[in-house]
Amino acid sequence: MEITDVRIILKNEPKLKAYASITFDNCFVVRELKIISGSEGYFVSMPSRRTQKGTFHDIAHPITNDMRKKIEDIVLDAYERKLNISGSESDQTG
Numbered sequence: 001m002e003i004t005d006v007r008i009i010l011k012n013e014p015k016l017k018a019y020a021s022i023t024f025d026n027c028f029v030v031r032e033l034k035i036i037s038g039s040e041g042y043f044v045s046m047p048s049r050r051t052q053k054g055t056f057h058d059i060a061h062p063i064t065n066d067m068r069k070k071i072e073d074i075v076l077d078a079y080e081r082k083l084n085i086s087g088s089e090s091d092q093t094g
Contacts, residue, residue, distance in 0.1 A: 006078040044072045
């Protein structure tokens with residue numbers, strides 16, 4: 001299973017830096033992954049829903065640590081590229 005597309009929507013909030021959507025094998029998409037700025041750097045949070053008790057429960061998540069790392073590495077790389085492109089565009093318009 002390969003990640004064939006990553007889309008990033010930048011946000012400018014204290015902890016939430018972006019939303020991401022990832023597509024697997026050009027046929028299955030997972031939306032609303034979050035790129036969060038944590039105490040030890042950026043990390044990817046899986047899509048989740050608030051339960052009636054007020055806690056959050058992941059809707060979709062990788063089963064293995066290897067797949068979690070692969071998703072995180074690919075999404076954070078796409079985020080960095082998007083930041084660089086956005087920064088270049090604002091430099092040209094400013």
